[in-house]
Amino acid sequence: MTEEGGHGNARASRMGMWLFLFTEMLLFGGLFLVYAVYRRGHPEAFHAASGELSLAFGAGNTILLLTSSLSMALAVAAFERGLISRALALIGGTIGMGLLFLVNKGLEWSVKFGHGLYPGAAVLEARDPGERLFFSLYFAMTGLHGLHVLVGAGVLGAVVVLVRRSGATAERHGPLVENAGLYWHLVDIVWIFLFPLFYLIT
Amino acid sequence: MADAVVTPAAPWRGYLDAPDGRRGIRSWIFSTDHKRIGVLYLWSVLAFFAVGVALGLLMRLESIAPGPTIMSARAYNAFFTLHGVIMIFLFIIPAVPASMGNFFLPLQIGARDVAFPRLNLLSWWVYVTGAVLALLAMFAGGHPPDTGWTFYVPYSVRTDTNVSLAVLAAFVLGFSSILTGLNFITTVHTMRMKGMGWFRIPLFTWGIYATAWVQVLATPIIAVTLLLVVLERVAHLGLFDPVRGGDPLLFQHLFWIYSHPAVYIMIIPAMGIISEVIPAFSGKRIYGYRAIVYSSLGIAFAGYLVWGHHMFTSGMSDTARWIFSFLTFIVAVPSGVKVFNWVATLYKGSIDLSASLLYALSFIFLFSIGGLTGLVNGALAVNVHVHDTYWVVAHFHYVMFGGTGFAVFAGLLYWFPKMTGRMVPKAPAIVAWFLMFAGFNILYLPMFVLGWMGMPRRYYDYLPELQPLHVMATVGSWILAAGLVVLAATLLRALRHGDPAPANPWGARGLEWQTPSPPPTENFEIEPVLGDERP
Ligand code: HEM
Numbered sequence: 001m002t003e004e005g006g007h008g009n010a011r012a013s014r015m016g017m018w019l020f021l022f023t024e025m026l027l028f029g030g031l032f033l034v035y036a037v038y039r040r041g042h043p044e045a046f047h048a049a050s051g052e053l054s055l056a057f058g059a060g061n062t063i064l065l066l067t068s069s070l071s072m073a074l075a076v077a078a079f080e081r082g083l084i085s086r087a088l089a090l091i092g093g094t095i096g097m098g099l100l101f102l103v104n105k106g107l108e109w110s111v112k113f114g115h116g117l118y119p120g121a122a123v124l125e126a127r128d129p130g131e132r133l134f135f136s137l138y139f140a141m142t143g144l145h146g147l148h149v150l151v152g153a154g155v156l157g158a159v160v161v162l163v164r165r166s167g168a169t170a171e172r173h174g175p176l177v178e179n180a181g182l183y184w185h186l187v188d189i190v191w192i193f194l195f196p197l198f199y200l201i202t
Numbered sequence: 203m204a205d206a207v208v209t210p211a212a213p214w215r216g217y218l219d220a221p222d223g224r225r226g227i228r229s230w231i232f233s234t235d236h237k238r239i240g241v242l243y244l245w246s247v248l249a250f251f252a253v254g255v256a257l258g259l260l261m262r263l264e265s266i267a268p269g270p271t272i273m274s275a276r277a278y279n280a281f282f283t284l285h286g287v288i289m290i291f292l293f294i295i296p297a298v299p300a301s302m303g304n305f306f307l308p309l310q311i312g313a314r315d316v317a318f319p320r321l322n323l324l325s326w327w328v329y330v331t332g333a334v335l336a337l338l339a340m341f342a343g344g345h346p347p348d349t350g351w352t353f354y355v356p357y358s359v360r361t362d363t364n365v366s367l368a369v370l371a372a373f374v375l376g377f378s379s380i381l382t383g384l385n386f387i388t389t390v391h392t393m394r395m396k397g398m399g400w401f402r403i404p405l406f407t408w409g410i411y412a413t414a415w416v417q418v419l420a421t422p423i424i425a426v427t428l429l430l431v432v433l434e435r436v437a438h439l440g441l442f443d444p445v446r447g448g449d450p451l452l453f454q455h456l457f458w459i460y461s462h463p464a465v466y467i468m469i470i471p472a473m474g475i476i477s478e479v480i481p482a483f484s485g486k487r488i489y490g491y492r493a494i495v496y497s498s499l500g501i502a503f504a505g506y507l508v509w510g511h512h513m514f515t516s517g518m519s520d521t522a523r524w525i526f527s528f529l530t531f532i533v534a535v536p537s538g539v540k541v542f543n544w545v546a547t548l549y550k551g552s553i554d555l556s557a558s559l560l561y562a563l564s565f566i567f568l569f570s571i572g573g574l575t576g577l578v579n580g581a582l583a584v585n586v587h588v589h590d591t592y593w594v595v596a597h598f599h600y601v602m603f604g605g606t607g608f609a610v611f612a613g614l615l616y617w618f619p620k621m622t623g624r625m626v627p628k629a630p631a632i633v634a635w636f637l638m639f640a641g642f643n644i645l646y647l648p649m650f651v652l653g654w655m656g657m658p659r660r661y662y663d664y665l666p667e668l669q670p671l672h673v674m675a676t677v678g679s680w681i682l683a684a685g686l687v688v689l690a691a692t693l694l695r696a697l698r699h700g701d702p703a704p705a706n707p708w709g710a711r712g713l714e715w716q717t718p719s720p721p722p723t724e725n726f727e728i729e730p731v732l733g734d735e736r737p
Contacts, residue, residue: 009317009392011392012317012318012388012389012391012392012393013318015387015388015391015392016317016318016321016384016385016388019383019384019387019388019418020380020384022418022419023380023384023418023419023421023422024422026419026422026423027422027423027425027426028426029422029423030422030423030425030426030427030456031426033456034430034441034452034456037449037452038441038447038449042447119437119438119439119440120437120438125446129446129447130447132440132446132447133440133441133446133447133448136439136440136441137441139437139439140430140433140439140441144426144429
């Protein structure tokens with residue numbers, strides 16, 4: 001939540017943002033817990049199912065998100081030094097990479113759907129319970145993460161509009177840009193955990 | 203001929219007159235003044251309380267005789283589910299923090315407002331959205347949900363009732379609770395007036411602060427758990443479905459990892475109210491300020507470690523069972539510390555037996571019964587006998603209603619003059635207290651016995667030999683309801699016709715009493731003076 005920061009109080013708005021990020025981490029934490037329990041129960045099946053995910057898609061998306069985080073960090077730094085238009089361009093790049101990530105994800109999902117590898121599909125129902133759990137978790141967790149990428153891109157878009165419309169200054173909008181950046185990094189970090197847990201366990 | 207008409211000064215209305223002179227509902231539902239938002243929450247929360255009470259009374263009426271009396275089995279299932287969902291998510295969780303906390307936390311720390319006023323308003327709107335979803339689950343087409351407020355799988359995944367909507371409502375309400383908590387933590391950290399160190403913060407604010415951490419750190423877990431239930435229903439993930447490899451017990455763990463800490467979201471702020479009311483009417487300072495602060499934090503922390511005691515009969519290893527049982531006994535200690543401190547504060551005080559204090563004293567009494575019977579539930583062997591019986595129903599009503607519910611009324615009477623600028627007449631408030639206290643015990647004491655005799659919870663029917671106690675409980679529910687009606691009538695009348703309230707009618711210490719009643723929009727006209735603010 002990129003808030004108005006209590007009477008322009010940067011300390012308050014940063015603190016509020018960090019608390020919000022805690023709650024996001026815990027939200028995913030619940031899912032990681034479920035993952036841990038089932039992976040422990042079905043190590044081989046998770047192993048086997050993981051082999052069916054496309055490493056190329058996963059690795060490509062990882063590179064995209066990491067790069068987008070870099071450009072976000074550069075944007076925040078540029079904004080602080082008052083280089084507003086450069087910052088906005090960098091944020092634009094971040095949004096673009098985020099959207100590309102989603103396109104990739106969509107393609108990847110549709111391939112899985114094509115192979116009948118989704119919860120409730122006959123192909124998957126015939127498999128070992130562990131593999132079914134793996135794919136259920138895969139869709140739930142990458143789905144929730146994708147939603148966060150979308151929201152993050154939306155937030156960044158809103159920041160761009162806001163900054164443009166109101167003639168930004170580093171002091172006035174600094175906390176806003178910084179908080180939006182923090183949110184984006186969170187989205188990135190969650191993916192850093194999702195990637196090995198789903199793609200790299202074979 | 204300039205006629206010097208002297209208009210009599212209009213009575214002081216403080217924040218009740220919007221600063222820009224606007225009136226009407228819009229000046230409330232779009233206000234970012236924490237006091238107005240607190241009042242909005244108060245009305246919403248009390249309205250849902252009334253709905254929940256009506257459902258409870260109807261359930262009691264159903265149970266006055268064995269067999270179907272006024273409703274079918276299916277209707278009864280819907281009734282206890284809605285009663286539970288309303289009382290937990292719409293009443294008791296926001297009851298103290300979002301209403302009185304919103305109003306008094308900034309005042310008590312000498313701030314003008316909370317850290318994020320617009321976020322504060324947003325959280326009320328999110329609450330309203332959640333409430334509308336909950337109402338839709340009840341009244342939209344199809345059957346109202348019938349899973350109980352706990353939404354246990356596998357039934358909640360299989361039933362054809364509107365569970366998805368109800369679960370979504372709880373999800374949205376959780377979001378509102380997170381926003382409130384986040385706001386309060388930031389406010390306490392960044393907006394205390396100069397000179398107010400951590401150990402000069404009033405105890406009510408401490409309670410709200412400790413609670414806010416629980417709200418922020420526990421609620422996301424239930425959010426994701428509820429999300430998974432919805433996904434199970436619409437996308438058939440099978441994560442909790444044993445047929446497809448899932449584990450229903452995992453749901454119970456995730457559910458209680460939140461919902462047990464949530465019990466402390468319900469009680470810690472209530473304890474904060476009691477820690478203000480008792481010293482105010484004893485004419486003394488609180489005994490053991492630091493002990494109360496540390497015990498609030500202790501409860502907030504230890505509350506995370508005991509969720510397993512809801513699952514002793516669900517299937518857990520023996521080691522896990524005795525560890526959870528042991529931790530459950532530990533968590534009672536900080537509550538015991540508080541009870542000791544309150545009683546020690548009363549000792550040799552010059553006691554003013556106001557209605558507010560009577561509610562606070564009943565809190566100590568009823569909460570102690572609820573807490574001690576909780577220890578009985580926590581003992582492994584006994585738990586098997588009382589699990590899912592009326593014993594448990596009596597226990598949690600003693601804690602939540604006898605505890606938090608009575609504290610809400612104590613706080614309401616204590617702060618009514620400050621919030622409205624009007625005094626509440628003493629005599630009718632005491633009559634209401636007497637009816638409620640008597641009715642409460644006649645309603646819930648028999649339930650302990652019923653449970654011990656084997657009456658299971660969530661049943662609309664029972665064996666004929668249990669009827670006398672059921673009749674007693676139902677009669678108690680009428681007396682309790684009469685008390686509530688008297689109290690509501692008294693307060694509503696006082697709202698219009700009560701005597702104007704002075705700034706500090708009780709001689710109490712908090713900073714909120716240093717500003718006129720009701721406070722001006724910017725809270726303080728003159729800088730409040732630190733020094734004597736601690737209760
Ligand atoms: C006049 C007031 C009230 C009456 C008459 C009442 C009565 C009842 C009854 C008859 C049940 C169902 C017992 C069963 O069949 O298992 C019940 C359940 C419950 N009540 Fe109350 N109650 C009242 C107030 C409250 C309050 C103030 C709270 C919380 C703050 C509360 C929370 C609950 C909860 C959580 C349940 C469990 C629902 C479930 O099983 O899912 N009640 N109550």
